[in-house]
Amino acid sequence: MSNLQSKIPEGPLADKWTSHKNSVKLVSPANKARLDVIVVGTGLSGASAISTLAELGYNVKAFCFQDSPRRAHSVAAQGGINAAKNYKNDGDSVYRLFNDIIKGGDYRAREANVYRAAEVSNQTIDQMVAAGVPFAREYSGYLDNRSFGGVQVSRTFYARGQTGQQCLLGAYSGMIRQIAKGRVTMYSRRDMLDLVVVDGKARGIVTRNLVTGEIERHSAHAVVLASGGYGTIYYLSTLAVGSNATASWAAHKRGALFSNPSFVQIHPTSLPQLNDYQAKLTLMSESLRNDGRIWVPKEKGDKRHPNEITEEERDYYLERRYPAFGNLVPRDVASRAAKERCDAGYGVGETGMSVYLDFSRSIGRFGEKTIEAKYGNLFEMYEKITGINPYNEPMRIYPAGHYTMGGLWVDYNLMTTIPGLFAIGESNFSDHGANRLGAGSLMQCAGDGYFILPVTIGDYLAGEIRTPRISTDIPEFEKAENEAVDKLRSLLAVRGKQTVTSFHKRLGKIMWDLCGMVRNEEGLKNAKKMIDELKEEFWNDVKIPGTLDELNQELEKAVKVADFFELGRLMCQDALERKESCGAHFREESQTPEGEAQRIDSDFSYVASWEYSGEGNDHVLHKEQLTFDNVKMQERSYK
Amino acid sequence: MEIKLKIWRQKDARSQGSFVDYNLSGVSGDMSFLEMLDFLNKTLIESGDEPVAFEHDCREGICGSCSLYINGRPHGPGDLVTTCELRMTRFKDGDTIVIEPWRAKSFPVIRDLIADRSAFDKIMEAGGFISVGTGSAPEANSIPVTKEDSDEAFDAATCIGCGACVAACKNSSAMLFVAAKVSHLTLLPQGHAESAKRAQSMVAKMDELGFGSCTNTGACEAECPKGISLAHIARLNREFLKAGFRG
Ligand SMILES: Cc1cc2nc3c(=O)[nH]c(=O)nc-3n(C[C@H](O)[C@H](O)[C@H](O)COP(=O)(O)OP(=O)(O)OC[C@H]3O[C@@H](n4cnc5c(N)ncnc54)[C@H](O)[C@@H]3O)c2cc1C
Ligand code: SF4
Ligand code: FES
Numbered sequence: 001m002s003n004l005q006s007k008i009p010e011g012p013l014a015d016k017w018t019s020h021k022n023s024v025k026l027v028s029p030a031n032k033a034r035l036d037v038i039v040v041g042t043g044l045s046g047a048s049a050i051s052t053l054a055e056l057g058y059n060v061k062a063f064c065f066q067d068s069p070r071r072a073h074s075v076a077a078q079g080g081i082n083a084a085k086n087y088k089n090d091g092d093s094v095y096r097l098f099n100d101i102i103k104g105g106d107y108r109a110r111e112a113n114v115y116r117a118a119e120v121s122n123q124t125i126d127q128m129v130a131a132g133v134p135f136a137r138e139y140s141g142y143l144d145n146r147s148f149g150g151v152q153v154s155r156t157f158y159a160r161g162q163t164g165q166q167c168l169l170g171a172y173s174g175m176i177r178q179i180a181k182g183r184v185t186m187y188s189r190r191d192m193l194d195l196v197v198v199d200g201k202a203r204g205i206v207t208r209n210l211v212t213g214e215i216e217r218h219s220a221h222a223v224v225l226a227s228g229g230y231g232t233i234y235y236l237s238t239l240a241v242g243s244n245a246t247a248s249w250a251a252h253k254r255g256a257l258f259s260n261p262s263f264v265q266i267h268p269t270s271l272p273q274l275n276d277y278q279a280k281l282t283l284m285s286e287s288l289r290n291d292g293r294i295w296v297p298k299e300k301g302d303k304r305h306p307n308e309i310t311e312e313e314r315d316y317y318l319e320r321r322y323p324a325f326g327n328l329v330p331r332d333v334a335s336r337a338a339k340e341r342c343d344a345g346y347g348v349g350e351t352g353m354s355v356y357l358d359f360s361r362s363i364g365r366f367g368e369k370t371i372e373a374k375y376g377n378l379f380e381m382y383e384k385i386t387g388i389n390p391y392n393e394p395m396r397i398y399p400a401g402h403y404t405m406g407g408l409w410v411d412y413n414l415m416t417t418i419p420g421l422f423a424i425g426e427s428n429f430s431d432h433g434a435n436r437l438g439a440g441s442l443m444q445c446a447g448d449g450y451f452i453l454p455v456t457i458g459d460y461l462a463g464e465i466r467t468p469r470i471s472t473d474i475p476e477f478e479k480a481e482n483e484a485v486d487k488l489r490s491l492l493a494v495r496g497k498q499t500v501t502s503f504h505k506r507l508g509k510i511m512w513d514l515c516g517m518v519r520n521e522e523g524l525k526n527a528k529k530m531i532d533e534l535k536e537e538f539w540n541d542v543k544i545p546g547t548l549d550e551l552n553q554e555l556e557k558a559v560k561v562a563d564f565f566e567l568g569r570l571m572c573q574d575a576l577e578r579k580e581s582c583g584a585h586f587r588e589e590s591q592t593p594e595g596e597a598q599r600i601d602s603d604f605s606y607v608a609s610w611e612y613s614g615e616g617n618d619h620v621l622h623k624e625q626l627t628f629d630n631v632k633m634q635e636r637s638y639k
Numbered sequence: 640m641e642i643k644l645k646i647w648r649q650k651d652a653r654s655q656g657s658f659v660d661y662n663l664s665g666v667s668g669d670m671s672f673l674e675m676l677d678f679l680n681k682t683l684i685e686s687g688d689e690p691v692a693f694e695h696d697c698r699e700g701i702c703g704s705c706s707l708y709i710n711g712r713p714h715g716p717g718d719l720v721t722t723c724e725l726r727m728t729r730f731k732d733g734d735t736i737v738i739e740p741w742r743a744k745s746f747p748v749i750r751d752l753i754a755d756r757s758a759f760d761k762i763m764e765a766g767g768f769i770s771v772g773t774g775s776a777p778e779a780n781s782i783p784v785t786k787e788d789s790d791e792a793f794d795a796a797t798c799i800g801c802g803a804c805v806a807a808c809k810n811s812s813a814m815l816f817v818a819a820k821v822s823h824l825t826l827l828p829q830g831h832a833e834s835a836k837r838a839q840s841m842v843a844k845m846d847e848l849g850f851g852s853c854t855n856t857g858a859c860e861a862e863c864p865k866g867i868s869l870a871h872i873a874r875l876n877r878e879f880l881k882a883g884f885r886g
Contacts, residue, residue, distance in 0.1 A: 052773040067694065068760050070800055071702040087780065123776075130776035132769045132823065132830050134793040141783030159793060165701055166796060173768035180764040188757065211749055240696040275667060277674040280698040381699075384724060450773050499684050501677070545689050550651065551750040553692055554684065 004624045007411040008112040013630045017116045025462035032057035036220040040192045040247050042069030045425025046226030048449030051174030054183035063187045070172045073240040077164025078285050080156035081442035083121035092153040094118045100151050105433020106583035107633050113430045120447040131170040149438025150328045156439045192247040193484040195254045198476045202421035206480045213549040217477045219470035222420045229404040229426040233564045235508025237401035238283040244560040245567050248408050248427050256408050256416040257609040259429035262575035263405035265584050266517050268334035270400035272354035281400040289327045291362035294318050296346040296355050306394050325638040332584040335399035339517050349396050356394035405432045409609045413456035424448035434583025491558045496541030500557045503538045515572050520588040524576040535565035580604040640666050640732035647739045652749050672725040692751040698723045703799035708739040713803035713862045721864045743811035745849045756802050758848045765844035766837035767820045769830045788826045795823035797865045804859035810851030815859040817841050818871035838878035
């Protein structure tokens, strides 16, 4: 059915990356200076790739939509970054890290890629520490680790509650050093609107200058997308509100397959929605579940103050359902269980759409001081937003869209199905299967950018050393630019009555209700129809003030939302097609008698990769079969 | 509640700006300040007006995008908060709220409440890094760092590059921002080798870009949402002097 070539090197799992590195083609320094590479995105994956490619001698053109590359969404990561250093001597190893990621992803990721991600994780920590990332240390002066995300070893490096900010600043500093040297040209406040493909190869991008509105053409010998995830499709999510799918979606429409789009991680511990104006859901770190107990009242619709509800009247439903793991079950399991209770009428708060996260027992046992030392900043943040002091009464939490495991299909070289187009970080699909483990994304982003892409892109560029600098005065650029301008003009021309945000909210609600934590056939079919109708309404009634030639934030939003309609539809198609439950994807039709996810390996051990086939049409499916030679496929059980 | 807003409107960098008054009713206390502005924009768009442009992204106090000067204070009333963390509970029915962009020669306004802060990136380019190429790093635990140094470096590294310090300073000095970076990197053994040179080139770049000089008024520290301490400026000055003696 498909001819997807994942290009996994031969040989034993543990030797694949080394033998691949030894066999890829190299580019001489003189030739590197003649090769241009575009990198879209300056998050952890992009910034680490940009600095490394520039150090190698390529000419790099870097893009981001924020005013400064340092503000990419990676700054928001809180909990930490994994590596298999085994500093705690607790039996950790590259193999164990690999095994945990594969198992956590519910056996829907590619073994070889995951093993490599685990393998380079140690070097990443070395690199970051050398670049000045102030990871937490013990009194001895050596690096500290903690256990995170329900695994049995302590392998997570962290910088208080702002690991992402510190890791990104490390990568950003490497990148600005190269800007200063003239090896990187930085284009901030740019939106990538389209990918330019010439004779089947990625050769450039079309961008909009967000200050002047000017449409620009940029060419290169290869293009790298590091444009992050699309969890903002739900409107409310834990992501920075500017996060979007436009860059990957443009690449998709130009021929790059999009894999497992419906695999979205819903994080169990976010602040619940407070009102209709809310623009964003704030994540409360997963670590809180180490000392907090989750409960709802046993009585339906019990509206009493939580402190008045006695111990016997509380249902600690995670402890009840999952005695072995209790409050520490994986994210997807905790999220679904919260939804189940709230849907059944046991939820708390004004809307009934939240559950309690209670610290009273831990405070009683260890004292307020100890709890404050561990979570002080999180408690403060909670109080700042809700006005409730969690030392005195339980927090209220609810699940929120958080991370997209799906993304552009890439082979072992991180190249998409378009030659010369690469995808790294959250924008690709490759390492987390159907569910991502905590602290695994920063690890993957930095590994891709510092150590993997710079090697594999060389193999491609070695074949381009005779290609002169690409001119932007060619019909392919002209066509892409014209199409981008036409799309912007038609958005502005609608001149309807409803704001872009109102459409985004409605789309988000459809996605959340029907393609969120729980999915079923009827709902997904409905969702597809509803999205089509909403999209039609959008193109007839959206109101975007202002013009093309100025700073126009409504127009920026409209471009993103227009793409979200198309992506949302594909997510539903993907979720419909996968009639099994796996990881974060829960199909009601596929559950065990106890209501747990039922994976169906015989039918669904594949990566679903979708080909674009024209506006409004269903996509065409290509399957990449997954084989597991180095791990035993087990049922995930947390009972 | 109903509030009165006085907001700086300016079409682009070349145009003259001015304050425009708006009455906004239906504001609720559980909105964040930026959600209040979203709400204002919704009403503006629906009634055929241009929405107010302002910067934001993470909306949780970590990216440094949001940058509003509210009632005479960068990031508004309240200590240790960014604009996006500010809640409307701080205000009451009938209040007048004046909203401006950062004002500083080196941060030109490009539209409404958006100022161009790219000068900060330029300062960083002058030396805000440790010169270590990918691949040449030693094993992470081969250089221990005392917990005290590491914690203090971390405190300095929490700067989000928002620019409130510049907006708060009557001289529009960027000393606190520069000092935070110099301190962060100098305190770590990894960054020590370049520290004198780093201080000198970052300060020189800051001067060149038109930021004013530091006269120790402390306004920056008072308004910094991340609590970056003036003590870092003292350390910067020491590094700067060292560079002078050497150079
Ligand atoms: C609240 C929160 C907490 C998290 N905590 C953790 C954690 O503790 N550990 C962990 O491992 N992971 C965590 N994650 C996940 C992790 O932070 C992200 O997956 C990761 O940072 C993504 O990095 P990236 O480089 O792929 O992209 P991003 O950092 O998202 O950067 C995307 C870049 O692409 C640019 N871009 C996007 N679209 C365009 C366009 N159209 N045109 C031009 N430029 C564009 C942006 O400007 C930006 O520079 C967390 C996520 C959230 C939301
Ligand atoms: S020092 Fe404080 S006020 Fe200045 S840029 Fe950094 S965080 Fe903002
Ligand atoms: S929007 Fe990111 S700090 Fe305010």
